[in-house]
Amino acid sequence: DQQVKQNSPSLSVQEGRISILNCDYTNSMFDYFLWYKKYPAEGPTFLISISSIKDKNEDGRFTVFLNKSAKHLSLHIVPSQPGDSAVYFCAATTESGQLTFGSGTQLTVLP
Amino acid sequence: SAVISQKPSRDICQRGTSLTIQCQVDSQVTMMFWYRQQPGQSLTLIATANQGSEATYESGFVIDKFPISRPNLTFSTLTVSNMSPEDSSIYLCSLGVAGVGEQFFGPGTRLTVL
Numbered sequence: 001d002q003q004v005k006q007n008s009p010s011l012s013v014q015e016g017r018i019s020i021l022n023c024d025y026t027n028s029m030f031d032y033f034l035w036y037k038k039y040p041a042e043g044p045t046f047l048i049s050i051s052s053i054k055d056k057n058e059d060g061r062f063t064v065f066l067n068k069s070a071k072h073l074s075l076h077i078v079p080s081q082p083g084d085s086a087v088y089f090c091a092a093t094t095e096s097g098q099l100t101f102g103s104g105t106q107l108t109v110l111p
Numbered sequence: 112s113a114v115i116s117q118k119p120s121r122d123i124c125q126r127g128t129s130l131t132i133q134c135q136v137d138s139q140v141t142m143m144f145w146y147r148q149q150p151g152q153s154l155t156l157i158a159t160a161n162q163g164s165e166a167t168y169e170s171g172f173v174i175d176k177f178p179i180s181r182p183n184l185t186f187s188t189l190t191v192s193n194m195s196p197e198d199s200s201i202y203l204c205s206l207g208v209a210g211v212g213e214q215f216f217g218p219g220t221r222l223t224v225l
Contacts, residue, residue: 032212043115043203043216044154051212089153097142097207098169099214103153 003027004092006102014110019077021105023090026071030092034099035064035075038087047088048075080109113138113206115217123223124194131190132220134204139184142207144214145177149200160187160204194224 005024013019021035031052036044050057050064050073057064063076077084090102114137124130134143143160158166158179166179181187191198201221205214 034213036216041219041221043205043218046213046215049212093212097212097214098144098156098159099154099205100156101154 002103003030004090004100004102006090006105008105009103010106010108012108012110013080015082016079019075019080019084019107019109021075021077021088021090021107023073023075023102024071025073025092027092027094027100028071029094030100031095032093033064033066033073034091034093035062036089036091036101037084038089038104044089077107080107082109082111085109113140113215115204115206115215117204117217117220119220120218121221121223123225125225126195128194129190129192130194130222131188132202132204132222134187134189134217136185136206140206140208141184142214143181143187144205144207145179145187145189146203146205146216147200148203148219154203157189157202160189191222194222196224198222199224 034049035047037047038044048062050066066073087104089104091099116135118133145157146154148154156169157172158168160179160181162181178190201219203219205216207214
């Protein structure tokens with residue numbers, strides 16, 4: 001039973017355009033959501049997060065949107081750069097602090 | 112932010128043997144976790160490493176297969192016991208800060224079991 005789902009295993013975007021990565025969840029107890037970026041042969045790196053009491057959080061080129069009623073969140077990257085090419089994991093947590101990860105989306109930004 | 116290191120970075124092991132992975136953090140942290148990422152799949156939490164007491168295992172993971180030690184607040188080990196090819200994965204430790212949702216990950220240990 002996948003509680004956090006990323007239905008797109010891959011995404012290709014032209015440099016300078018917007019990248020939109022999507023994530024759905026089923027557990028209504030999740031109260032904090034995170035995005036991680038992972039390069040090959042490295043551990044995941046924290047990117048941005050959002051609390052369930054908010055619907056948007058912005059940090060530079062990265063914006064995360066949360067739609068609680070739809071149990072959906074998305075990560076927008078604008079403008080996309082070739083260095084953004086990586087696997088992006090959506091994750092969610094409850095008060096326990098344990099993270100539940102999605103299966104990841106491979107983003108490729110084409111120059 | 113804390114610096115997290117893991118040893119070994121990768122290893123190739125024979126079926127039936129065991130491998131111990133070390134995770135070292137350069138500052139004292141409350142929460143340490145061990146994850147597994149099987150090929151092409153997501154990260155799955157194996158257990159929470161508790162300082163001075165037995166680890167807390169997630170469903171599907173047992174202490175006999177994945178014994179964990181955490182003798183102090185900066186160090187933990189995960190042993191993968193009696194390995195089979197299905198144990199081929201990337202194993203990652205992470206640290207969490209109480210009251211903060213983010214976890215920070217080590218570089219991972221890539222294990223291949225022949």
